[in-house]
Amino acid sequence: MKAFLNIVSRDLRLALRQKSDLTMAVLFFILTAMLFPFGLGPEPNLLARIAPGIIWVTALLAVLLSLERLFLADYEDGSLEQLILSSTSLEIAVLAKVLAHWLTTGLPLILAAPLIALLFNMDSDAMTILLIAMVLGTPSLSLIGAIAATLTLGARRGGVLIPLLVLPLYIPTLIFGVGAIDAAMNSLEAGAVIANARPHLLLLGAILLVSLLITPLAGAAALRQSVE
Amino acid sequence: MGSSLFQGKDLTCIRGGRTVFLGLNFNLAKGQALVLEGPNGSGKSSLIRMLSGLVRPRFGKLVWQEQDATKDPEIFQKHIHYIGHRNAIKPVLTVLENLAYWSGKTKDDPGLEDALDHFRMLPLKHTPANLLSSGQSRRLTLSRLLASERSVWLLDEPSVGLDVASVSLLEEVIKTHRLKGGSVIFATHSPIQVENPDRLNLQDYSPLYNKELLEIENDEESWI
Numbered sequence: 190m191k192a193f194l195n196i197v198s199r200d201l202r203l204a205l206r207q208k209s210d211l212t213m214a215v216l217f218f219i220l221t222a223m224l225f226p227f228g229l230g231p232e233p234n235l236l237a238r239i240a241p242g243i244i245w246v247t248a249l250l251a252v253l254l255s256l257e258r259l260f261l262a263d264y265e266d267g268s269l270e271q272l273i274l275s276s277t278s279l280e281i282a283v284l285a286k287v288l289a290h291w292l293t294t295g296l297p298l299i300l301a302a303p304l305i306a307l308l309f310n311m312d313s314d315a316m317t318i319l320l321i322a323m324v325l326g327t328p329s330l331s332l333i334g335a336i337a338a339t340l341t342l343g344a345r346r347g348g349v350l351i352p353l354l355v356l357p358l359y360i361p362t363l364i365f366g367v368g369a370i371d372a373a374m375n376s377l378e379a380g381a382v383i384a385n386a387r388p389h390l391l392l393l394g395a396i397l398l399v400s401l402l403i404t405p406l407a408g409a410a411a412l413r414q415s416v417e
Numbered sequence: 418m419g420s421s422l423f424q425g426k427d428l429t430c431i432r433g434g435r436t437v438f439l440g441l442n443f444n445l446a447k448g449q450a451l452v453l454e455g456p457n458g459s460g461k462s463s464l465i466r467m468l469s470g471l472v473r474p475r476f477g478k479l480v481w482q483e484q485d486a487t488k489d490p491e492i493f494q495k496h497i498h499y500i501g502h503r504n505a506i507k508p509v510l511t512v513l514e515n516l517a518y519w520s521g522k523t524k525d526d527p528g529l530e531d532a533l534d535h536f537r538m539l540p541l542k543h544t545p546a547n548l549l550s551s552g553q554s555r556r557l558t559l560s561r562l563l564a565s566e567r568s569v570w571l572l573d574e575p576s577v578g579l580d581v582a583s584v585s586l587l588e589e590v591i592k593t594h595r596l597k598g599g600s601v602i603f604a605t606h607s608p609i610q611v612e613n614p615d616r617l618n619l620q621d622y623s624p625l626y627n628k629e630l631l632e633i634e635n636d637e638e639s640w641i
Contacts, residue, residue, distance in 0.1 A: 199518050268505040274470065276494075
């Protein structure tokens with residue numbers, strides 16, 4: 190547990206000292222999402238209708254953008270070898286690095302999401318569901334992305350490979366993330382918002398649990414392979 | 418010499434389809450210094466990485482204190498300290514923060530300052546590591562050896578980038594380590610003086626340099 194916190198705090202400190210890494214994903218998210226109203230024209234109903242899809246797709250791309258640096262710096266400067274040789278279990282270390290990644294990428298996206306939702310004329314019920322869905326969904330994005338990030342270490346131009354590996358795996362999160370907000374927006378009675386979105390949120394939770402289980406095992410195996 | 422601590426039997430390393438070395442044996446006792454020699458590409462780094470558990474031997478056995486550890490390198494990994502070509506230093510962290518992270522200690526632990534002091538790095542402890550010269554980075558990496566106690570040191574060209582004074586600091590540290598019963602295996606091209614070292618020349622086991630082995634290698638391939 191101490192080693193887990195040690196890795197998380199080191200990665201957070203690294204991210205805070207290299208602010209460009211920290212702000213890149215969230216700025217990409219805000220700027221890209223802001224382009225859509227300009228491209229589609231100022232039609233409040235249309236924008237509110239397509240907002241869930243746009244927010245999720247841009248969030249997903251923002252996470253994708255940050256995945257390469259998750260393990261690459263450690264791989265290149267030899268830290269990864271030391272991490273594998275250290276007494277910390279590698280599975281725990283992978284989880285710690287993913288948590289640090291989520292705190293520096295996923296969490297800022299969640300904090301920026303209400304701003305985008307306002308821009309798209311989303312009502313408050315839908316916004317609440319959006320936030321819940323992102324809290325459940327973005328950790329899965331970091332976890333699934335970490336597998337691809339570990340698998341592409343050592344491959345030439347690994348950064349190009351990551352989207353090819355990861356985007357198909359992000360589809361379920363995208364479907365249920367958008368589905369939850371759509372269900373909330375389409376519910377006629379005020380009380381039914383949560384009930385309607387519930388199945389989608391539960392499925393997002395299920396994806397999170399499965400990736401929490403798979404990522405440490407697959408990630409650690411891929412890391413061991415990468416240094417051979 | 419005392420009883421065997423770490424042993425390799427008939428080790429073979431194949432990387433990228435090429436046999437790096439084959440049929441290699443070694444025996445490391447407590448307090449022993451084993452110097453790996455051989456020209457470039459004869460497999461010194463590969464052997465060190467194999468002994469650290471990063472690379473598994475294709476054939477042969479690794480034995481740690483009479484226990485077969487070929488399949489389970491974690492048995493010996495907690496006792497070894499590997500220092501490779503790369504320094505594993507984070508440029509945005511300070512010298513002290515880098516050392517604290519790898520030794521798993523907090524920054525105020527006195528052991529860290531002692532370790533830095535041994536390699537004359539104490540005045541630089543609050544300097545961000547990206548301002549260090551390559552020799553200073555190497556000294557920071559070497560001070561990790563003192564910050565966390567491990568009984569076997571595996572050093573791959575530890576003296577690269579070090580000036581003469583720093584090399585003698587390293588020699589001193591190795592000497593103290595051996596007096597305390599620790600062992601060291603290192604590969605080097607520049608002379609590092611240690612008392613009565615055992616030498617292992619990898620040229621003898623490398624098909625690249627030893628033509629007799631080439632035939633064995635070909636036999637083995639047809640056999641596979």
